[in-house]
Amino acid sequence: MKPDQIARLLAQAIREGLYAPGSSLIQEDLASRFRVSRSPIREALRMLSAEGLIIMPPGGQGATVRTLTxxxxxxxxxxxxxxxxSLAKPIVARGTAAEVDALRRLDDQMAAATEVSAWMRLNFSFHELMYEMAGRPHTSGMVANLLSLxxxxxxHNIDKLGGREQATSEHAxxxxxxxxxxxxxxxxxITDHLNHARTRLLDSLPPAEESDPLAILRG
Structure with a gap:
């Protein structure tokens, strides 16, 4: 397995909470799981570090999933x-019927999903496809990175704060x-969708002076 494939799988695992913020990413364990040597693992971790998803000291030992304040x-x-x-205009100008159908199928699958991890995976795919429809790869890449972070x-918003049903209906x-x-x-x-998610999430966090960003993940 190549480093970029490993990096994509690890990024997905981080997004879905399999490796929570603050979790250690031990090269030996990852090499065993992916059945590769430590070299491609080290390169994959460097890729994730460049994207800001993990903190990686020199040499790669002691890498951890980034915790956000x-x-x-x-x-x-x-x-x-x-x-x-700002991507709305190019999306509607360039989007094809096939892409619209693909978005609708993803939203239907989200509505039917019973596992939170499956819903989160579909949610990422929905947003990734919608913004790729704009034909602005640098901008859509930035958005994908922010979404991954x-x-x-x-x-937590989807699983604990009741955001799942609202998000699915907003996607439709x-x-x-x-x-x-x-x-x-x-x-x-899009603006309303982001504001709703932002408000629910920030209202659930402790005040800045008491901020423990892992608190919502421990509950």
């Missing part, structure tokens, strides 16, 4: 609110806006 989560959502609604915390409205080529409506829906 309350202020960092606020910054990530502020960035997403700046970037994602925030998704371990978004899981986004698909409808793309299908009708209504860029203004899509931008509004």
């Amino acid at each position: 309350r202020d960092e989560l606020i910054e990530i959502y502020d960035l997403r609110l700046l970037i994602e609604p 925030s998704q371990p915390y978004s899981r 409205l986004m698909v409808a806006a793309i299908e009708t080529r209504d860029a203004d409506e899509l931008a509004r829906l």
Whole structure:
């Protein structure tokens, strides 16, 4: 297995909470799980470190999943609110019928999903596809990275704070806006979608002066 494949699988595991923020990523254990030597594991960890998903000391030993502070989560959502609604116009201008159908299938699968991890995986795929439809790979890549950073915390929003049903229904409205080529409506829906998730998540966190970003993951 190549380092980029290992990196993608580890990133997915981090997004889905299999490796929670603060968790150690031990090269020997990972090499055993992926049935490879430590060399591709080390390279995969370097890739994840470059994306900001993990903290990796020189040499790779002692790598841990990045833990975000309350202020960092606020910054990530502020960035997403700046970037994602701006993609609405190119999405509706460039999106194809096949891509709209693919988005609708993902939303239907989310509505039927019984496991939170499966829902989170589908949610990432939904947003990744929607923003790739804009045809702006650098921007969609930035958004995918921000989503990867925030998704371990978004899981708490979905699993514990009741955000799952609302998010799924909001996705359906986004698909409808793309299908009708209504860029203004899509931008509004994306903004509302992010604000709802941001508010639920931040309201569940302790105040900044008492901030323990792992607290919501221990409950």
